[in-house]
Amino acid sequence: MRLLALAAVAVLVVLPAVLSSYAITVFIFIFFYAYLSQAWNIVGGYAGQLSAGHAAFLGIGAYASALLSVQAGLTPWIGMFVGGALSALLGTVIGYLGFRFGLRGFYFVLLTVAFAEICRIVALNTDAVGGALGYYITFTGNPRQFQFQDNRVYYYVALGLMLAATGLVAVLERRRFGAYLAAIRQDESACEALGVNTFRYKMLAMVISSFLTGIGGTFYAFYLFSLQPNAVFGIPLSVEIIIRAIVGGAGTVLGPVLGSFILSPLAELSRTYFASGGWTGAHLIVYGGLLIAVVLFLPQGAYPYLARWLGARKGAS
Amino acid sequence: MDATLIAQSLLSGVLFGGVYSLMAVGLTLIFGVMRVVNFAHGDMMIWGMYLAWLLATRLGVDPYLGFVVCAGVLFVFGALIQRLLVDRIVDAPHEMQILLMLGVALVLENGALVAFGPDPQRVRSPLRAATVWLGPVFVDVARVVAFAVAMALTFALFLFLTRTDLGRTMRAAADNTYGALVIGTDVRRVYAAAFGIGAACVGAAGALVSPILPFQPTGGLSLAVTSFNIVIIGGLGSLSGAFLGGLLVSVAESLGAVFLSPSMKELVSFSLLIVILLLRPAGLFGKAVT
Numbered sequence: 331m332r333l334l335a336l337a338a339v340a341v342l343v344v345l346p347a348v349l350s351s352y353a354i355t356v357f358i359f360i361f362f363y364a365y366l367s368q369a370w371n372i373v374g375g376y377a378g379q380l381s382a383g384h385a386a387f388l389g390i391g392a393y394a395s396a397l398l399s400v401q402a403g404l405t406p407w408i409g410m411f412v413g414g415a416l417s418a419l420l421g422t423v424i425g426y427l428g429f430r431f432g433l434r435g436f437y438f439v440l441l442t443v444a445f446a447e448i449c450r451i452v453a454l455n456t457d458a459v460g461g462a463l464g465y466y467i468t469f470t471g472n473p474r475q476f477q478f479q480d481n482r483v484y485y486y487v488a489l490g491l492m493l494a495a496t497g498l499v500a501v502l503e504r505r506r507f508g509a510y511l512a513a514i515r516q517d518e519s520a521c522e523a524l525g526v527n528t529f530r531y532k533m534l535a536m537v538i539s540s541f542l543t544g545i546g547g548t549f550y551a552f553y554l555f556s557l558q559p560n561a562v563f564g565i566p567l568s569v570e571i572i573i574r575a576i577v578g579g580a581g582t583v584l585g586p587v588l589g590s591f592i593l594s595p596l597a598e599l600s601r602t603y604f605a606s607g608g609w610t611g612a613h614l615i616v617y618g619g620l621l622i623a624v625v626l627f628l629p630q631g632a633y634p635y636l637a638r639w640l641g642a643r644k645g646a647s
Numbered sequence: 648m649d650a651t652l653i654a655q656s657l658l659s660g661v662l663f664g665g666v667y668s669l670m671a672v673g674l675t676l677i678f679g680v681m682r683v684v685n686f687a688h689g690d691m692m693i694w695g696m697y698l699a700w701l702l703a704t705r706l707g708v709d710p711y712l713g714f715v716v717c718a719g720v721l722f723v724f725g726a727l728i729q730r731l732l733v734d735r736i737v738d739a740p741h742e743m744q745i746l747l748m749l750g751v752a753l754v755l756e757n758g759a760l761v762a763f764g765p766d767p768q769r770v771r772s773p774l775r776a777a778t779v780w781l782g783p784v785f786v787d788v789a790r791v792v793a794f795a796v797a798m799a800l801t802f803a804l805f806l807f808l809t810r811t812d813l814g815r816t817m818r819a820a821a822d823n824t825y826g827a828l829v830i831g832t833d834v835r836r837v838y839a840a841a842f843g844i845g846a847a848c849v850g851a852a853g854a855l856v857s858p859i860l861p862f863q864p865t866g867g868l869s870l871a872v873t874s875f876n877i878v879i880i881g882g883l884g885s886l887s888g889a890f891l892g893g894l895l896v897s898v899a900e901s902l903g904a905v906f907l908s909p910s911m912k913e914l915v916s917f918s919l920l921i922v923i924l925l926l927r928p929a930g931l932f933g934k935a936v937t
Contacts (some may be wrong), residue, residue: 331654363663378742380742417714427921431924431925431928433928434682434741435740435741435745435923435925436684436741436745437743437924437928440746440875440879440920440924441921441924443872444872444917444920444921444924445917445921447872447913447917448914448918448921449916451911451913451914451917452914496688517923538876563870568754569749572746576746590858599813600795603850609757610686610760610761610765611758611761612759614753614756614757615753615754615757615758615761617750617757618749618750618751618752618753618754618757619750619754621749621750621753622732622747622750622751622754624746625736625745625746625747625750626705626732626735626736626738628760629739629743
């Protein structure tokens, strides 16, 4: 398994040499969404706290580093940590309220949605950050400003983000922390009865997850150069993040990565294909259908099947 | 602040509240009977609006008659959703149910986007233009009719739940599913009927507001959030709570639009949602829900 993972990483590292520029763009989206989904996986998958408002963390990270760069001249390489810290702060507030007041299931989902929507409405109505027109960054191509002439640099940055988050999750999973999160997901009351401070571990999961998502905001801002409140803070973005982890397998190390490798090309292709026919929402119909199918037929996601298939091949050889 | 203006917005708040009540009663019925939160509630309402629009533009049926058809179509749709999808995961964790209904919501919303395009629509009704002056305030005839019909439907639903066998069985299954099974209730049939009725409520509500409120495919989320707000304020699963909550939220929104800027109206409803979730998750009128 480890050898296979190393081989896969090696392939991804040399791949840009042979890829077309369009294919590189598709891979950037695969890596980037895998990264966001992996960050969500910590609180949404491992700890089982279904946050449907992760777009808020991405948006805050994106706006913070973009504003700091354009208005104050601070390089996004530092700004990304400021954005991450601000997102973690919001994550702390949401987590504190949600977990302290014992909101579970539907109630926690609504709380996270409400916070994300408030962020979106505030951004839409604040002229200082561009309001409904959005906020734009002028392209300079200066690497110090997290801007690159060559698409392949974005490819490697996104790949690095994905690998770092996946590595972090792999480490966390093996620690006591990961075991506590899995136990909280399976039976929170039993966990509490055994004396585990569930509040503390859920908070920690939320803070790490929101911090990583906030860092992702910088990549979003300086790859796309335009921030629209409805796109950055909207529910659809949160759905994009969640659905990859669910389809791949929430609460597993490789689930979000697998989910992104399945869904990002599908989204990209159907977007180009359907958009040319004027069917703008069609790829989201596919998403909805997939979500329904996964819940009904593959509630553990695709990863357990992949793992079993790989294990069977190993046994055969 | 002008007293007439406040009276005017109070009146239109109450009148619009009838539709809010109908919408929320449907959501709370589905939850009360099978403990499933219908995340697609707002998108079902949007489909009710588009059905009313199709009836009006293609067949010339006024939405104040067409709402019957909309309710019927949504009833069948809701019962099918229950039979084909929700029935398989009634006992699954809440997270899975939420994801499933989110999937349904995505299909409905974007199905509407593909079928009808992104531009806002409004159904024309001759009633829309008619207004009556009551002293200093005016009354929109369309709103009065929508209010009256919504109230009548809600009242009919209460009668159905308290006076008919199926209605009583539904309440019994809501109270104690296991007990209902023991005495030989066809729980699946009751569930399908409950989901169908819940969907029919929101289908009718959609048709009734289609001449008043401009609608577009992406509007489902905000309608769903409004319904969630109402049922949580009223207490999730409580029918009378949803009814009173609908009137309350509608009046609060229309007063909010007077005192604050209209774009801040949504901000008020989301903030209200957070406060209610934290301080009174069982709602103002509901018992604690486990």
